[in-house]
Amino acid sequence: MTNQQQLQHLYWRAGFGPRPQDIAANPNPRKALRQLLRDAAEYQPLAGPRIQAAEMQAMTPVPTPDLRQDPQAPALKKGELTSEQRKEQNRQIREAFYTMNTGWLERMATSPAQLREKMTFFWHGHFACRVRRPAAALQLNNTIRQLALGKFSDLLLAVSKEPAMLQFLNNQQNRKQRPNENFAREVMELFTIGRGHYAEQDVKEAARAFTGWSYDAQGQFVFRERQHDAGPKIFLGRTGNFGGEDILRIILEQPHTAEFITTKLYRFFVNDAPNPAHIQPLAQAFFRSGYDISDLVERLFTADWFYDAANVGTRIKSPIELLAGIKRTLGVELEDKKPLIVFQKALGQTLFEPPNVAGWAGGRSWIDSSTLLFRLQLPQVLLRNAEISIALKEDENDLDPQQTKSDRTFRQPVKAKAKLAPLGLLLAKTPEAQQPAALSQFLLQAPIRPENLQLVQQMAQKASAEGRLRTMVTSLLSLPEYQLM
């Protein structure tokens, strides 16, 4: 494997793809990784949209936890809102999420802190949470971003105390007299140790320990002592008057937790099929380091198997990786950002809207007839301003299930600009006949099929001199090969 291919692999996995200038500089992968780590050192919060008055009303948390309350419902007093106010409220909430969504996508495409954003994206799917409150969702997102490369123990504790998560997993309703086990169950099943390493009784005992974990009207964590069950509990074989922090600490003392997290990380960064021979040593080191995430990813990206052919160009890009990757590699800018939301929904992954607490399934589940055709049309839309027509489903818009059909239908050319000049520079020294091949080596992580290369060459020959580069790029991005990284 050439140095260029290794570099590209690193930029795709540790970030959202290479830019032409990253490759032109041609550092060795170790040096590039050091730079990625340095660039990721600083934490910059994602800015939030301006929260308006009507929305603030929707943000008021439920003062007396009520099991009947729809956890996704907007306002406690929604019955008192008129239909127009409700509509306006829904519009503002939707707009706020759109702003956060496209703001983050923009950052994925442009931020030098590629590794921090990639890790944030990983944890976004791991600590999957979907709430109707933009401010709470953003706060959780920034907490994750801040701790994304720190100690997993700090991240876990912080996420567990986030109002968004407490609400999403019903810990607001977890009270001494009537425990709600949802948070306790998911924290073990999905966030830390995984199924098979705890018993049903441990869930019940952990739920008791988390009673009273709540939040106030300002979106701050509060411990409501009167709702807390301070009695003795038996959890994973240990006995004590445990509180929530104790439960998390005991979970982290189990090596299975390190293994569970490492496996998930491996599947995200390396290969959908976990290889225990690779994972075991990593998990042990992760445990020994006291759950140091930076240390873990550095070990992973410097492992000799990381650059094995089996791990390069063999992972199906998630919709966000696909979109952010095109934006980053080609400097694509949209005049109106809204279509970026439509693309995400049509492709099956919308930031801030995971399908459930288990996050996105990933891998081959991204691909069906519709999503694949849509993926192959996307380069035309972004690079040739082609029109695309698609009606989104109602359940993909559950913020406002009464959206009309026309609101859910997208049919217009997208006004987008791409910066192809850096690519032209990258190819400047390559003779014209070899440019399609050279370009394919930069844009594709999987080797191009010979007959496809021939077709791209034919397309290039037919194109005008000034349209040639754009034609080649569009063709290559429209290949199944481009779906892989």
Add this chain to the structure above:
Amino acid sequence: MPTSRRDFLKTSVLASSLLFVPKFLHALDQQGVPQLRNSNGKRLVVVQLGGGNDGLNMVVPFRNDLYYKARPTLGIKEQSGILTLDQDLGFNPHMTQLKGLYDQGLVGVLNSVGYPNPDRSHFRSMDIWQSGSASDQYVTTGWLGRYLDSSCSACQVPYNGLEVDDTLSLAMKGELRKGLALKNPEKFHQVTQNRFLRQVSGEKAGGSGSELDYLYKTLAETASSADYLYQTSKVYKSAITYPNTEFGKNLKTTAELINSGIESRVFYVSLTGFDTHVRQQEQQGKLLGDLSGGLGAFVEDLQKSGQLNDTLILVFSEFGRRVTQNASNGTDHGTANNVLLLGGGLRQKGILNDAPDLLNLDQGDLKYQLDFRSVYATILRDWLGADDQAILGSEFARLSGLV
């Protein structure tokens, strides 16, 4: 420079991406169809009512004082034209065609269908209904997708399960097999058509099982299916008048596919907008009229072509509404709800179980008396001849002698 859709399709590289479809796809048509002929010929049409349809105002308990007490202005009065089904229950006045089908003995009404620990979030509850999971389980495949996995693993084509829409629902996604979403065969075919396709020759299927092979295989199946569906659907053009609604058009497409002899076993259609927090009567009435009119035409279409006996229609929503009306003449998110079954193959018809118990509520919501997975199990085993237990992951009591 903006281009029209037609120009785009003529000249686009997208189109050319399909020229990368290898030649082996042409063999698929011949392989896929005969395998499907081994089926028992039964098909299922699922109609999803999105947003949480209020079952109590669809199948109205018009003899129950508790109903009118909980809904002083929202309750539907008997004199407003309730379509009486039996002594206690009647259809919403807008459901005239469905009442006609009911009188023909083609409809079964199930009351209070739900699941334990119901979730009142739209997306989560729809997720539960579509995946067929329990409320504390997270399953990434759909119940119909897993049916395709189990019963059609040798089928080469994705059109065994068809969704009439632009995108595919979770319900239709299996581990190995996925359904195919298309708004109509012409549009779908147009997207996959291109003049470069013929240029491709001599490509071999990879067969290594890699992700790249998977992408090519999906692409090949998509193009092949688009071709097949387009050619075949030309066989039958419906002469029935459907309501001029999105839902009506989608049912018409479904009927044309069925009547053209498409061997798909599962069809999926949605009708949305049932989230009636405010001014429910107006909105739900219109939607139930759309539902009734659409299904009326659809059933007539299938009756005429002799396909109705082999067709079962399942109508469901992710939850019902709160029993008590709210301050805005609407209802908030609730729990258990009605499921409708329609078709010529129903062996039991009419009201199939007890009316909702309005006295015995769970904090203002209906308690479920029938788990929706029992309905699924019945359909899977007794109608489609599939292994319900394997598909649903556990055993649910089936409704004996229903289909």
